Amino acid sequence: MTSAIELKVKAKYIAQYKNKYPLISKDAILNPDVLKGEGSIVHLVDENNQFIAKGYYGKQNKGIGWVLTHSKGEKIDSSFLKVKIQTAINKRQAFYKDKETTAFRVFNGEGDGIGGLTIDYFAGFYLINWYSEGIFSFKDQIIRILDELGAYQGMYEKKRFDTKGQYMDDDDYVKGVQAEFPIIVKENGMNYAVDLNDGAMVGIFLDQRDVRKAIRDKYAKGKNVLNTFSYTGAFSVAAALGASSKTTSVDLAKRSKSKTVEQFRVNGIDYEQQDIIVMDVFDYFKYAKRKNLKYDVVILDPPSFARSKKRTFSSAKDYPALIEDTISITEKNGVIIASTNNATFSMKKFKGFVERAFKEMNTAYKILEEFSLPPDFQVDRNFPQGNYLKVLVAKKLS
Template structure:
């Protein structure tokens, strides 16, 4: 197994992503010939593999990454093409709870632009934060409507909602289908000494909640859409490239006049222009006039990345 020259690769991150951030991508697939990524949170590393390696090769790569980056321990995530389908039956193989190299770090409080966030390197395939969305979270904090209302859908551990609250929003509602990650989000709020009332963390299907909020007459000055590119639910299979217009239309129903919609996707099969057409189609179907205001991209620790599309739409 040929390895890239890790010290040289990791040296490219010198000065990135900047002061006040201790969770970031240290090596991206564009720099490792698609073999692996390395994420850093504090003094722990998370090695994600996109190729089949022997146990000896896995350990050797983990040790090389840990030593080159000066980390205390490395956790392994195996990410075969069909990992999203296999996760429920082979979770411990995909994401071993103990480090493959070095010392254990069950929980780490890392910083993103000065905001403390709880990271659990061995908890699951997702460790508590998707670092490619850091610029989008920064945008939300900077542009949160002062005293206004924000709806954060597919909230995960509520990073977007937290930044909206820190940016001065008066009401922030976080919606997710997992009670576990919403509770995790409440812990993130507590780290910033923000109130985490249960009524602001809404458990359930996002589509059902969007319909419920519309029937209530609730509207929001900023709506955030960050769905998975693929998911199975009780209503069937969700695919971003097919179903995003419906989602955008439902979101338009609860976006206030003059409000904004932050629409995101990590679907590698969608180009930026294709995604733009999907969102525009959904907003039109929802009866709203809108224009694309801002395009956001992954940070500098994701060189050459094209998977994430984040677009801010202004609605009339």
């Protein structure tokens, strides 16, 4: 077995790592040039070569690796990995037994003790996401562990570490039963169609489960609902099942229409009674203002960053203006459900975006509810960026 690579931590970062911060960032290391071969075990040491923590080298957009243990004597081997995965599965037993929800996260990266790795469960099928070549080097051990622990029919994977940021794989099947797609999963009794072998996305974002339930149970009844950046229309389905008077789904991607039709169909909803529009959301706002269209509920869930032929959108910079556009087409006493998965700013800052937009529009509002990640998306309390999801439900009062 090759010896661990020693990484010297800069003095100002030592306390952070002693306090169990899990992400190894290049900025924190004095000698990153010694790193060779992703998947290598690394030791973080101080200027006196005193041990701080142990982890692995794996480059992803967040950093250059992850801390796995603060115990020098603990081996990073199959037994170590098995304990982490078994513990995570044990924590999700209520989900495995829930007949009304058959899609959930089994393992959530650093929140469950191994950064760079997530495992999702879709009605009997596992989907593994590998976020670096480093964690991918543990693939055989992790798959063997999942085999030992059982409880799945088939397994798929997503390798999310292509050098140009593009998703390239044509076939994500790993082993076991090959699924017939779409798989129909349940979420709080709602049906969603997913395809685990169709590019980077599968058709539903599991972290929004609680928000979809709230839309169905609290906010949709009798309401005219606009779902922007609608992807496959999952929020629209929740609104329709919550007895909305009508839903309008808007997304720039051409395939969003057929995917949204599919989601309505698997729930027995007449999609022809709903509006599904392929259009740039910002152009739709202009259209809605021209036509004096108003909505009782508007859902905003934009990507953190997006570029089209006409414009570039960055949630960190442009979200307040997006909310201003939304306020102008929301009925008085209407509700705006604003969401972001941008990990670079906090809920406090996000609330500031909402406040700034309403102030700019000279409109009173009230925050009714807020959401972050659901319980299967375990978060490491020493890594607040891991709790990336921020959702605010704001009522327009004037």
